[in-house]
Amino acid sequence: MKFSRGTDYALHAMAYLASQQEKGGKIPVQELADKLAVSSTYLSKILARLVKMKYIIATSGAKGGYSLPAGWEDISVYNVIVAIDGEPTLFEDSFNHGDECKIQRLMMEVETDMIEALKNRRIVELI
């Protein structure tokens, strides 16, 4: 019952990029990896998912690195979580119980509220 460490890395990376945003520079993965005390190849894998979702921009080559796209202020914590872990689900709905199951319904309500809360929180808050 917790989000993956990958999500944690991703959120910290996003927060760091956001905090460096004024300078307009690109941040190489090695710098991010040093900050987070994680291997750069592994962090690359995680960041690749954010690139795929266009939450960050990757630039190859010398003086390259990662940066934030226009409109990054709208990216939510939920966006990042889904990019890394996929849609969060408190219960496995492929089990026994369909819509008529009160347990399933109750958990869905709690889950929906949690998701709503995460959608309302944005990366820009983390600077």
Add this chain to the structure above:
Amino acid sequence: MKFSRGTDYALHAMAYLASQQEKGGKIPVQELADKLAVSSTYLSKILARLVKMKYIIATSGAKGGYSLPAGWEDISVYNVIVAIDGEPTLFEDSFNHGDECKIQRLMMEVETDMIEALKNRRIVELI
């Protein structure tokens, strides 16, 4: 990012016991296991945790089985989850970041709200 299947079994077992409560009888694990389509020995292991927390009562011997204790109407969904999975934590706080970490703080807020919601929901609602 989901609760264990064990929690699911436990909630369904509790709901079933509650629904049979009027009859005052004890329900053997085999009957519960049949309902949930799970092996009785495995379900026993899960129910043992509820017994330890006094959320259900186990009676050995012929005509024995599981039943609910006095005051069972106050047992929350959260109680059951903690009994099976332990305290839920959205993030591993043993990582890098202490109280000053904004990500940690944000996730703690979301987590606290979720826990509060689960504490406000009781087994009695599931009948």
Add this chain to the structure above:
DNA sequence: TAATTATAGATATTATGAGTCTATAATAAC
């Protein structure tokens, strides 16, 4: 004493998270 029920321990299986290593592609500096 025998039947019925729960409990506990050892073990197996499987899935997933977490991470490494290596090769490849893209781009800028020279």
Add this chain to the structure above:
DNA sequence: GTTATTATAGACTCATAATATCTATAATTA
């Protein structure tokens, strides 16, 4: 154009936890 720098992608390993199963034991009633 060559080289250095950067990101990307795939195969693979390792550890851990969930999800059970099986067997033996303890408790209680008929």
